[in-house]
Ligand SMILES: Nc1ncnc2c1ncn2[C@@H]1O[C@H](COP(=O)(O)OP(=O)(O)O)[C@@H](O)[C@H]1O
């Protein structure tokens with residue numbers, strides 16, 4: 001197998017004004033692997049995900065998708081130059097993103113939400129896009145809701161549609177930003193179940209989550225972020241079983257019952 | 258019943274002149290349609306300026322809105338018809354004259370663009386930023402996002418208010434008689450001048466305007482309600 005990681009993050013930095021949120025973060029996400037990212041609120045988890053697909057422009061460092069640099073190119077004189085939005089958009093197609101607030105487009109049906117980007121961005125015709133869309137809805141077990149409007153669905157169903165919408169772009173990797181944090185506990189499981197199935201199918205994923213159960217038994221690696229730095233990193237057995245960092249131990253003891 | 262009252266309710270004279278009055282009403286509809294399209298397009302452009310990232314654009318948008326929302330349409334119609342051609346003529350060094358219809362559409366279109374701009378702006382700012390970010394994350398470009406994600410939602414949200422503004426615009430079309438656009442009011446005045454019986458004519462005109470506006474506005478509201486309501490929980 002080709003060893004190029006699906007996502008490579010090198011010394012990523014991000015400041016908002018004088019507030020330094022990411023202070024140099026580096027990690028790889030191998031193809032087909034699941035990386036869970038945990039950490040206290042405000043530690044920079046969302047900012048990190050959003051810098052990967054350039055919803056926020058990093059202040060420094062690099063992101064590579066399948067080996068291709070995202071957002072920046074270095075010109076002949078060695079200067080880093082931000083790429084035009086069209087280039088950033090082209091690479092964003094390869095990264096599906098799922099938000100805490102679902103962010104479905106309320107004026108489109110469920111199927112409409114799923115096929116919008118394949119049609120308008122990938123230029124697929126409606127028939128092919130609809131077939132693909134039905135397939136993606138089947139993967140999140142919502143085939144029967146294709147013609148409903150999002151407002152008629154429960155939060156868990158809406159989030160599963162959002163997952164199907166991201167899958168429909170057939171991305172190289174999926175980014176999840178606390179996908180279950182705005183759901184009632186009884187709706188959390190149906191979303192986590194779908195995510196476990198995706199993980200089992202070999203989908204490359206970065207998952208920011210407070211669901212320690214998921215992080216422990218669905219992921220290949222766990223990152224603990226603290227104050228804009230990776231404080232602890234390793235396979236789940238190690239991070240959960242024998243964390244080296246005191247802060248990580250404290251965080252886990254607070255979140256593990 | 259007093260004579261005046263009986264006279265004003267006797268609409269046979271209005272009926273007698275139905276052809277010329279109807280052609281006048283059609284002019285109201287033309288002026289309305291053209292200035293509504295102008296107002297919506299210019300209003301959308303001004304709203305996009307007002308939500309622009311850079312302040313010079315926002316500033317131009319704000320000046321536009323404040324200027325036209327606070328200009329009386331009566332004065333604007335007269336100004337556009339009599340003053341604007343002189344100004345433009347002086348600039349290009351030629352005598353200019355606007356057809357009354359053109360003046361009417363420009364004046365009403367720009368006055369109402371101020372109102373529509375505010376309605377559009379409020380609608381655009383009510384869209385959660387997450388909807389836009391979800392689209393960006395899918396690789397959609399900014400123009401695509403505007404047309405596919407933002408505007409369709411804005412239109413649904415602003416429809417009730419826009420209908421009210423369109424009703425005001427239709428009523429405002431009556432002032433184009435000032436600059437001799439042969440609309441319903443203008444024709445009523447012409448007929449009055451020969452018949453000397455203003456009461457039934459003005460009553461008929463009032464009832465006609467009421468009926469047209471009420472039917473159109475109610476129709477639009479009924480037809481759009483189901484379409485709008487789908488997107489709300
Ligand atoms: N757009 C922004 N402008 C200014 N500060 C921001 C912005 N986004 C995030 N921050 C700040 O960055 C820090 C990290 O936020 P975030 O990445 O959302 O953390 P997390 O997702 O781990 O809770 C917080 O202090 C937050 O207030």
Ligand SMILES: [Mg+2]
Nearest residue numbers: 045046047178
């Ligand atoms: Mg967050």
